[in-house]
Amino acid sequence: MDFWYKEAQTNDLLLGVRVTDILHSETTPYQRLAVVETVEYGKMLILDGAIQCTERDEFLYHEMIVHVPMHVHPNPKRVCVIGGGDGGSVREALKHSSVAKVKHVEIDGAVIEASKKYFPHLSSGFSDPRVDVLITDGIEYLKNCEPNCFDVIIIDSTDPVGPAVGLFSAEFYGYAYKALTWDGVICAQTESPFASANLLKKCWHNMKVHFPQVGVATGFMPTYPTGFWTYTVGSKKMALKANREVTIRGKYFTKSLMERAFDLPPFLQEMLEGSKKNL
Amino acid sequence: MDFWYKEAQTNDLLLGVRVTDILHSETTPYQRLAVVETVEYGKMLILDGAIQCTERDEFLYHEMIVHVPMHVHPNPKRVCVIGGGDGGSVREALKHSSVAKVKHVEIDGAVIEASKKYFPHLSSGFSDPRVDVLITDGIEYLKNCEPNCFDVIIIDSTDPVGPAVGLFSAEFYGYAYKALTWDGVICAQTESPFASANLLKKCWHNMKVHFPQVGVATGFMPTYPTGFWTYTVGSKKMALKANREVTIRGKYFTKSLMERAFDLPPFLQEMLEGSKKNL
Known part of the structure; x- marks a missing residue:
């Protein structure tokens, strides 16, 4: 038997991953959610046809989206x-x-439940007393949030379709700028510079509307x-570098990586700097 | 009309790229060769069902496989x-x-001809008087080569199937060790640490059989x-770092990249060091 999960990554790109079992499939109030077992990547979480994380490679994403901004803050x-x-960023x-304190704001509680059941390694942080989970829309939450609430805000979103x-x-x-303390730092996942160049440029410009210092890590x-x-x-204030000792050594993230985290390849620097505000 | 090129990257992984035109297709004495036009990556060269290079992303590969070892040599x-x-490494x-002098040893002259016709940007180096092209088997060539012939040898091979x-x-x-000068440097493309971990480990061990210093760049x-x-x-002798001024600034390769070129992520360092010789 030959089962494949095939994701249309863009209109013109497709990734296929061999599947050995469909562990879970549901339609939540927000999206279609599936957990499958794959040969190459172990268990895989899929939302609305897009791979969110896999057991085998999730550390690459979660270490970057968290440890880079967390070290910019002193x-x-x-x-x-x-x-x-899925809980990887919280972890x-x-x-x-x-x-x-980690305030975790997720619009779809079904994702958290699926992660607790199928990805214990990802969701391990949910039982930590420092974590406060709120099931609600992140945009409304930050819009109405008290100012100066957070030192670091991490936007661990799905792809820019639907509610995201x-x-x-x-x-x-x-909203995020207002919710951050005077030396606050934000980090957002901003997709691929090859498959989603315009989205990346747009986010870079949009963030520069509010934040005096904006950098891109790859x-x-x-x-x-x-x-x-x-x-x-x-x-808001801190230079885009480690502003304290780099205390974390992950499977991917290291002190050395942090030292050149914002050192973009020339083609990407040119792509961003040559881009227009209105994309 | 909906045309796709789909590559079985491993038994369990597939990449699909939308194709708008098939520009060339032939069976050479060594392999099937095709050139297609794609939406995401421009023109694409395919050998025996494996993508070799595309107009849009080839610089990432060619700058790494050449400029990293070339700067290790003084x-x-x-x-x-x-x-x-395709000529990208020669360029x-x-x-x-x-x-x-660049001695270019390629087993299949049809690849060079296709590149000259469809990828002028890649094949531009072939007209340089410093380049000497030899259509023959690279293994036999290095086996019978005079000792101390080359300062740098670049193994820009296809995937490890068939003649490669x-x-x-x-x-x-x-053979490469013998053909290199006393301070010579070799660089080989060694595939993906996720899709071909065993191949990478094998190459790392195989190279260590002869070369006292072996490093992996990603x-x-x-x-x-x-x-x-x-x-x-x-x-053979030089430390794995830039042993002269970094004079090249590419679209991807920079002085900064060279400074940490051999600085492997911990998961990959552990994967290599924990691996056994007999894979």
Whole structure:
């Protein structure tokens, strides 16, 4: 028997992954959710036809989206994770000993439940007393949030379709700016510079509307389109570098990686700097 | 009309790329060769069902496989490129002003002809008087080559199937060792650490049979399996770092990249060091 999961990564690109079992499939109020077992990547979480994470390569993504912005902040105590219902970003944030509170805002509680059941390694942080989970719309949450609430905000969103579209807007980054402390830092996943160049440029410009310092970090991510992923970081005051000792050594993230995290390849720097505001 | 090129990257992984035109298709004495036009990546060269290069992302691969080993050598004058009939590696090698001669050994002359016709940007180096093209088997060539002939040898092979299998063997690395000068450097493309972990481990061990210093550099490569590629470098005498001024600034390769080119992520370092010789 020959079962494949095939993702249309763009109109013109497709990734196929051999599947050995469909462990879970449901339609939540927000999206279609599936958990499958694959040969190459172990268990895989799929939302609305897009691979969210796999057992084998999730560390590459979660270490980047969390540890890069967390080291830009000199002393992150209060962290907000928007999206990322699988729990991987929460898990990584908790590795920083300075962290007193992680507010996790996820629109779809079914993702958290599926992760607790099928991805215990990803969802391990949910039982930590420092974590406060809120099932609600992240945009509304940050819009109405008290100012100066968070040191670091992580936008661990799905692709920019459906309810996640607003998470890539200048308006939303403005809410995040207000919710951050004076030395606050934001990090958003901003897709592939090859498959989604315009989206990346748009996010970069949108973040620059509010944040005086914006940088882009890149990292490998085999199960995302082109394997080449970006994380856009905005900072209110702190320079885009490690502003404290790099205390984390992950499977991918290291002190050395942090030292050149914002050192973009020339083709990408030119792509961003040559891009127009109105995309 | 909906045309796709679908590559079985492994038994369990598939990449699909939308095709708008088939420009060329032939069966050479060595392999099936096709050139297609794609939406995402421009023109694409395919050999025996495996994407070799595309107009849009080839620079990522060619800059890594050439400029990393070329900077490990203090003064590379004589370079040998085995494989790489598209000409991308030859083109990059010629950018080093120290280079007096590039010996290009390709088993299949049809690849060079196709590149000259469809990829003028890749094949531009073939008209340089420093380039000497030899259509023959790279293994036999290095086996019978005079000792101390080359400062740098670049193994720009296809995947380890068919005639290319021998290009990943310890025996072949031994021929290369002999053909290199006392401070010579070799670099081989060694596939993806996710899709071909065992092959990478094997090459690393095989190269260590002969070369006292062996390092692995990693780089993005969207159209190769998992987008995550490795380049294994062996050095007879020189330390694995830039041993001269970094004079090249490419679209991807920079001085900064060279400074941490051999700085492997912990998961990959552990994978290599924990691996056994007999794979």
